[in-house]
Amino acid sequence: xxxxxxxxxxxxxxxxxxxxGVRALxxxxxxxxxxxxxxxxGENGAGKSTLMNVISGVxxxxxxxxxxxxxxxxxxxxxxxxxxxxxxxIIHQELALSPYLSIYENIFLGHIKPxxxxxxxxKLIVDSKQYLQKVGLSEDxxxxxxKMGVGKQQLIEIARALSKKVELLILDEPTSxxxxxxxxxxxxxxxxxxxxxxxxxxxxxxxxxxxEIADTITILRDGRTVNSYDVKATQVSEPVLIQDMVxxxxxxxxxxxxxxxxxxxxxEVRDWTVYxxxxxxxxxxxxxxxxxxxxxxxxxxxxxxxGRTELMMSIFGxxxxxxxxxxxxxxxxxxxxxxxxxxxxAGIAYVSEDRKELGLILLQDVKTNITNSSLKKxxxxxxxxxxxxxxxxxxxxxxxxxxxxxIDQIVRNLSGGNQQKVVLGRVLMVDPEVFIVDEPTRGIDVxxxxxIYTILNDLAARGKSIIMIxxxxxxxxxxxxxxxxxxxxxxxxxxxxEEASQxxxxxxxxxxxxxx
Amino acid sequence: MIAHENKSGLQTFLNIAKANLRxxxxxxxxxxxxxxxxxxxxxxxLNPRNFTYIFIQNSYIEILAIGMLLVIVIGNxxxxxxxxxxxxxxxxxxxxxxxxxxxxxxxxxxxLVGFAIGAYQGYWIAFVKIPxxxxxxxxxxxxxxxNYIITNVTPVTPKSDVFKEMASGTIxxxxxxxxxxxxxxxxxxxxxxxxxxxxxxxxxxxxxxxSIVDRSNKIKNEFQTLPMSYFLIRLLAVSxxxxxxxxxxxxxxxxxxIAAILGVTAVILTFVTKSTIFGRYxxxxxxxxxxxxxxxxxxERIIFLVHVIMGGLCGLAGMAFAGYMNSALPDAGKDFExxxxxxxxxxxxxxxxxxxxVIGAIMGGLVMGTINNHMSIMNIGTNWQYVVxxxxxxxxxxxxxxxxxxxxxx
Numbered sequence: 001x002x003x004x005x006x007x008x009x010x011x012x013x014x015x016x017x018x019x020x021g022v023r024a025l026x027x028x029x030x031x032x033x034x035x036x037x038x039x040x041x042g043e044n045g046a047g048k049s050t051l052m053n054v055i056s057g058v059x060x061x062x063x064x065x066x067x068x069x070x071x072x073x074x075x076x077x078x079x080x081x082x083x084x085x086x087x088x089x090i091i092h093q094e095l096a097l098s099p100y101l102s103i104y105e106n107i108f109l110g111h112i113k114p115x116x117x118x119x120x121x122x123k124l125i126v127d128s129k130q131y132l133q134k135v136g137l138s139e140d141x142x143x144x145x146x147k148m149g150v151g152k153q154q155l156i157e158i159a160r161a162l163s164k165k166v167e168l169l170i171l172d173e174p175t176s177x178x179x180x181x182x183x184x185x186x187x188x189x190x191x192x193x194x195x196x197x198x199x200x201x202x203x204x205x206x207x208x209x210x211x212e213i214a215d216t217i218t219i220l221r222d223g224r225t226v227n228s229y230d231v232k233a234t235q236v237s238e239p240v241l242i243q244d245m246v247x248x249x250x251x252x253x254x255x256x257x258x259x260x261x262x263x264x265x266x267x268e269v270r271d272w273t274v275y276x277x278x279x280x281x282x283x284x285x286x287x288x289x290x291x292x293x294x295x296x297x298x299x300x301x302x303x304x305x306x307g308r309t310e311l312m313m314s315i316f317g318x319x320x321x322x323x324x325x326x327x328x329x330x331x332x333x334x335x336x337x338x339x340x341x342x343x344x345x346a347g348i349a350y351v352s353e354d355r356k357e358l359g360l361i362l363l364q365d366v367k368t369n370i371t372n373s374s375l376k377k378x379x380x381x382x383x384x385x386x387x388x389x390x391x392x393x394x395x396x397x398x399x400x401x402x403x404x405x406x407i408d409q410i411v412r413n414l415s416g417g418n419q420q421k422v423v424l425g426r427v428l429m430v431d432p433e434v435f436i437v438d439e440p441t442r443g444i445d446v447x448x449x450x451x452i453y454t455i456l457n458d459l460a461a462r463g464k465s466i467i468m469i470x471x472x473x474x475x476x477x478x479x480x481x482x483x484x485x486x487x488x489x490x491x492x493x494x495x496x497x498e499e500a501s502q503x504x505x506x507x508x509x510x511x512x513x514x515x516x
Numbered sequence: 517m518i519a520h521e522n523k524s525g526l527q528t529f530l531n532i533a534k535a536n537l538r539x540x541x542x543x544x545x546x547x548x549x550x551x552x553x554x555x556x557x558x559x560x561x562l563n564p565r566n567f568t569y570i571f572i573q574n575s576y577i578e579i580l581a582i583g584m585l586l587v588i589v590i591g592n593x594x595x596x597x598x599x600x601x602x603x604x605x606x607x608x609x610x611x612x613x614x615x616x617x618x619x620x621x622x623x624x625x626x627x628l629v630g631f632a633i634g635a636y637q638g639y640w641i642a643f644v645k646i647p648x649x650x651x652x653x654x655x656x657x658x659x660x661x662x663n664y665i666i667t668n669v670t671p672v673t674p675k676s677d678v679f680k681e682m683a684s685g686t687i688x689x690x691x692x693x694x695x696x697x698x699x700x701x702x703x704x705x706x707x708x709x710x711x712x713x714x715x716x717x718x719x720x721x722x723x724x725x726x727s728i729v730d731r732s733n734k735i736k737n738e739f740q741t742l743p744m745s746y747f748l749i750r751l752l753a754v755s756x757x758x759x760x761x762x763x764x765x766x767x768x769x770x771x772x773x774i775a776a777i778l779g780v781t782a783v784i785l786t787f788v789t790k791s792t793i794f795g796r797y798x799x800x801x802x803x804x805x806x807x808x809x810x811x812x813x814x815x816e817r818i819i820f821l822v823h824v825i826m827g828g829l830c831g832l833a834g835m836a837f838a839g840y841m842n843s844a845l846p847d848a849g850k851d852f853e854x855x856x857x858x859x860x861x862x863x864x865x866x867x868x869x870x871x872x873x874v875i876g877a878i879m880g881g882l883v884m885g886t887i888n889n890h891m892s893i894m895n896i897g898t899n900w901q902y903v904v905x906x907x908x909x910x911x912x913x914x915x916x917x918x919x920x921x922x923x924x925x926x
Contacts, residue, residue, distance in 0.1 A: 361803035
């Protein structure tokens, strides 16, 4: 006889889920107590998102083996609509708001209850205000969503969930694209919701956040549950969690440096100014000047919207902005890049922070993605030597230890960390002198992060120059030889490895620079 | 994540067959259609004469489908190909009739004009970045109008039969009336054409040798290869299809000139798409234009060139159609664009770009052409042919969506 355990709002029993060629979840058991904040962590590809997709009905009943019990009853959701009816809401990493609709329309989208087929819009506007208030937004409900920042959009998603009388809220990496202040606000909100009796499952890579708010922490690895900690009962620390996640002991978060910074300045940028593509009077980057030496790792720090990505993309063959002025010097010679191709021919490569949209071709396989930028190296008079191509792709798969069944695997089916390695593989094959890597470890788990750091260090040791944009200050401090701090489109200052600290970076970013 | 391991050989074989189902399902479907109609028409549809006619009746659509495939893979659409090929047919015939330059220079000049028109449309699409749908919709109206203007809204008949020969004639030297050959091949008109047979054998020989060398190279380099059984069955099937075609052509009037032209075009563009940097760039730009651009690919140039090629193929298709009708018609080319687009999608191209093969587009065109032809034999009119083709298109794309979802590519 089964006893319905009233303590658990959600129980997942012996869940197994297969994707073509891959077992994503393997006999997973997972329990969430009523009213708790339950954090789920694990490396990319550990199966966290798959588990959440099963629970919320994104993956329909019947496509997996095992049981999902919600309120002690078996949930057989065929779609997200079914799970929403049970007051379960999931907020995905990629936000699902309709960008050209207003806040209140988004809040009630999909569950507007019209009277006699007529929607009472003014009532919706009034109603939406109470939900906005709950999540701490003071915006006019009529504001179009696309005009708001990612942080605020995230809050609207939560307001939307609240308007559906949610009992169990699932958040998939809610803070991955938020800055520190926004993250703090969001975490406080989650704690407030807990006080109102809403149960919350949160997936996150940020262990400090997890330790701050979690009641229970469950760790997934390779599709299996490794451990589950009751935070009140046991002492849990970051190293313990990391060890569980990667299955080995990582003593240091950053690999040891082996490189020596050279003397030669490889690339120099002078007075670089870039204007917004749609508002040509608005300068996004203002008179930025910097230089990078042979075998040096530079980091660009600063809050979101500081202009770091815009600076780098506009340097990389005018990929951003309506017009730009200033000079790029490569080995002391001024160069003008009209396209990314020109920049690559001058020995500069750029790895975007948005690997899915700007780095990879998701529907192509690993091999093609790696070789796309350097087909000339494996071809004669425009004809590709396809055997050579396989050899080259295999070389990078091994060198970067990309985890994939084969190099013919479609890149979309790889985990985030492995996708990032594929992008790096493509750039490595080009063999440039300067690597510009934009948030190279965003959305990547601890183990893969370490591997990416090792790759960057090795490149520096081989005399390559690395320019790394990073929003995580510990990462910048741990990796860089020199740090430039940006804010409001300006380079506010420069710090050496020895003098850098989080406090100094923050102070530098916020200090006023005299306008010329 | 844990990859599944399949130990049994049969299981592996079935898995590979499943993974490659889309590659040969078009052949299966075409075979099934032919077999079905063979039952309904007591085999009339399979006689050598009809076999030859399927090619003669459809080649201009197939030529357009090849170009359209490139356009669709790059993520665009070309609505102008119908009226453009109509216009090009008239340009060719009028040029041929009013000058003394002769046939081959006319062909060359027409192709050049086609490329130039392709460049005109490609310029607006690639560099000015006006959506291809709009540019080619404008082109559709433009070339329809120009065709009326230059033909004076009356059909123009070529002054000699060369156009007709190109479109409906055959290459008919090397034939024999030897009793042995007659006994073996039972030809339709008392003689056996040797050229298609010789070509068929040579092509099969080339393919077999090439596959063997390629396979042994792969094994030497320790690459993954398909299992021997799968390799052999595929080789056998390909050889069988080529042999079947050669024998059927040999039994009627020899190799249709237009089939030879189509074959050469298809081989060139298959090679271009599969083995050249340019081809790879087409798929990259179609798969994700912004990623391609940041990977150092000059995507504007690639898009431009694809539309240039499409223009040239419109020139070729236009001449073929004028020859097939033995006349440049003011209304020529109506609905060709729709047939070509349908051929690509039936042949497995993705509506969002980045996926599709030349051979798939040709097979898609053949499926539709065969349905047309076979239904005509049964005296079922165009009205019902439209209905059947409509359903085939819908089901083919539905099946693709389903298959891609399973493979995790959507």
